Amino acid sequence: MSMNRMGNRSQNPNRVYGVTEPISMAGPSESDMIRNRELEKFLADAGLFESPEEAIRREEALARLDQIVKDWVKHVSRSKGLNEQVVEEMTALIFTSGSYRLGVHSPGADIDTLCVGPMHVTRNEDFFGELHRILVEMPDVQELNSVPDAYVPVMRFKLDGIPIDLLYASLPLPNIPEDLDISQDSILHNVDEQTVRILNGCRVTDEILNLVPNIQNFRTALRCLRLWAKRRGIYSNVAGFLGGVNWAILVARICQLYPNALPCTLVSRVFRVYNLWQWPNPVILCPIQEGSSNAWDPRRNRKDREHLMPIITPAYPCMNSSYNVSNSTLRIMMEEFRRGNEICEAIEANKAVWVTLFEPFAFFEAYKDYLQIDIKAQSGDDFRNWKGWVESRLRFLNSMIERYTGGILQCHPCPGDFSDECRPHCCSYFMGLRRKQGSSPEGGKQFDIRWIVDKFKHQVCQYSAWKATMWINVCHVRRKNIPVFVFSGGIWPSQRAKVAAQDCLGKRLPGNNFLHADDAGSRKRRKQVVVNRGVHLEEFSSLTSGTSTASLQIEAGEEEQSEAVIADTIRNKNYRKNMTNHDQEPEGSVKCRSPSCSNPKGASPVEKWVTDSSSGEIVGLSDMKTEVSGGTVENNSFQLSMTEQGVQIPVVGAGGRNSCSKPLQNEGLEELELLPPSSVASASTSKASQKPLISFNFTSSKKAVGPSAERHQMA
Numbered sequence: 047m048s049m050n051r052m053g054n055r056s057q058n059p060n061r062v063y064g065v066t067e068p069i070s071m072a073g074p075s076e077s078d079m080i081r082n083r084e085l086e087k088f089l090a091d092a093g094l095f096e097s098p099e100e101a102i103r104r105e106e107a108l109a110r111l112d113q114i115v116k117d118w119v120k121h122v123s124r125s126k127g128l129n130e131q132v133v134e135e136m137t138a139l140i141f142t143s144g145s146y147r148l149g150v151h152s153p154g155a156d157i158d159t160l161c162v163g164p165m166h167v168t169r170n171e172d173f174f175g176e177l178h179r180i181l182v183e184m185p186d187v188q189e190l191n192s193v194p195d196a197y198v199p200v201m202r203f204k205l206d207g208i209p210i211d212l213l214y215a216s217l218p219l220p221n222i223p224e225d226l227d228i229s230q231d232s233i234l235h236n237v238d239e240q241t242v243r244i245l246n247g248c249r250v251t252d253e254i255l256n257l258v259p260n261i262q263n264f265r266t267a268l269r270c271l272r273l274w275a276k277r278r279g280i281y282s283n284v285a286g287f288l289g290g291v292n293w294a295i296l297v298a299r300i301c302q303l304y305p306n307a308l309p310c311t312l313v314s315r316v317f318r319v320y321n322l323w324q325w326p327n328p329v330i331l332c333p334i335q336e337g338s339s340n341a342w343d344p345r346r347n348r349k350d351r352e353h354l355m356p357i358i359t360p361a362y363p364c365m366n367s368s369y370n371v372s373n374s375t376l377r378i379m380m381e382e383f384r385r386g387n388e389i390c391e392a393i394e395a396n397k398a399v400w401v402t403l404f405e406p407f408a409f410f411e412a413y414k415d416y417l418q419i420d421i422k423a424q425s426g427d428d429f430r431n432w433k434g435w436v437e438s439r440l441r442f443l444n445s446m447i448e449r450y451t452g453g454i455l456q457c458h459p460c461p462g463d464f465s466d467e468c469r470p471h472c473c474s475y476f477m478g479l480r481r482k483q484g485s486s487p488e489g490g491k492q493f494d495i496r497w498i499v500d501k502f503k504h505q506v507c508q509y510s511a512w513k514a515t516m517w518i519n520v521c522h523v524r525r526k527n528i529p530v531f532v533f534s535g536g537i538w539p540s541q542r543a544k545v546a547a548q549d550c551l552g553k554r555l556p557g558n559n560f561l562h563a564d565d566a567g568s569r570k571r572r573k574q575v576v577v578n579r580g581v582h583l584e585e586f587s588s589l590t591s592g593t594s595t596a597s598l599q600i601e602a603g604e605e606e607q608s609e610a611v612i613a614d615t616i617r618n619k620n621y622r623k624n625m626t627n628h629d630q631e632p633e634g635s636v637k638c639r640s641p642s643c644s645n646p647k648g649a650s651p652v653e654k655w656v657t658d659s660s661s662g663e664i665v666g667l668s669d670m671k672t673e674v675s676g677g678t679v680e681n682n683s684f685q686l687s688m689t690e691q692g693v694q695i696p697v698v699g700a701g702g703r704n705s706c707s708k709p710l711q712n713e714g715l716e717e718l719e720l721l722p723p724s725s726v727a728s729a730s731t732s733k734a735s736q737k738p739l740i741s742f743n744f745t746s747s748k749k750a751v752g753p754s755a756e757r758h759q760m761a
Contacts, residue, residue, distance in 0.1 A: 282461030
């Protein structure tokens, strides 16, 4: 196995790191040393360092993987007709990258690995084909998941319990020499663009370590930033935030600007510098090498000019590693940089402690409205494949909503997924929703994002390995409707916990914007409207064996905490029941709960967001337009209209016939039938020109606004 691990280098006092002169060459003070010891103790108590036993297991797993790929290359070479003497000389090499290569991995973290093989061993046929079959038959390989359609094709699995992400690069060489140096630019000659991206993972990590003045201080500071980003919910490249290599480059740049600083000072300067950074000015560690069409160059490439937060990799060809960042995720990260800067200033003034900086972000208390994306598959293997594909597409839903609404409707994706242990092969993703703060109200403007959701679902279902048992659903949920399995221990956080978090420093920090209080003026009686929306049978009939419940809660205040806990427990049980019924109900049947049933709150379908002309808040949900033309109904599987008495829907009588429509009031559970287009058209010709509108309060909780902390210069 190629050992590309770099030891600590001796610091060269005469070398200038980076593209500019350092901001400060000052060494640590006595107070810096005290704070640094406190920070290192916090990191140790947080369990960021693996045990010697686990480190040995990782080395053994890498050695085992190295032998597996060598045997695999020999097997493929033999099957392609090479003589036995040549086959015995064939080999492949394993390189490491990511957090393991940088030396900042935590216990249980995966190992990013790269396999380099000869030109006759291909990626699609041999790597994702033959090697995949070999790994499937090995008993010590678990949770094997191949994602060949990803931007960087990857194979994920556990080997002897160690999680591994394996990439493959086929070089234009008849065989791979044991002393291959992939840091040389010549290794990129005559390879395709995808192979360049794959090779750059290892090349970038090696170059980062070569461009920082003190590797040990860099590693400690990077561990802090990774832990902070994960707890604050902004560590995820796939969700549109920043991933491991992004944070490594940001920290490495601060190490260049403060070459003699201790890790505690480096962490503080990360927040100070990037809180004042004027994006989209790029963060670069070394001069950008020109000469490649793939290199990041906004002067020539139009797409590069659209990048919002360019963080450029140091290895040739220099690329933007943060192209996934959107307007919303950039805004969220800038808010977190501001919060971090204010807390670090308080720490330096002995008015706060390190634990305050790393307080987890209460995502499910930050907004009143969320999008919930549920996915499901029939088997464990199908679920892992489906989950990996959907995760890589979720950021497109965020960007489409932002683009269509002109940035007025902002999305906050929550990194990671949530699973109910009672529901195998299922998981949920969430996005917080709010109107852009400070935006001028546009009276009556409607944003119908259902077509965006349908477009997103259609794109997701283009997955090359899609099966009829793979399912996805997107719905709108209120904060109090969030299923309790997303919370630690399955318990809804109490009001007392909110107060304790708010008073953590004896005052409310301006950055703690996840603590909210409802407007007292909005306290009024709740009104509930239950809406049932049909699915698009033409495109998605094979996705599900039924359609999900679509219940919309219209609320305007808070209820007592004891009642909330009981209601949330009931909702969680009903969520599991509904998910179970989803598998059992026949095609075309829909269950709709009325206000009197045991599930008083639920998820609503994604509808039209309507802006109130007086307050500027998003207060409306408009049902999808129904048009009757030539006996067909567009965009809806059954007729839905609004009258003065309530919502009118086709109700299935006891005999199964379609009885007359009547207002939906406080009645029991009703079975709804998806009517054929002709039946709907004949029953609703007089209503065809109407656009049903359902209004509801849709606004983020008010932000806590504290005094602005005085900003210092970076020097």
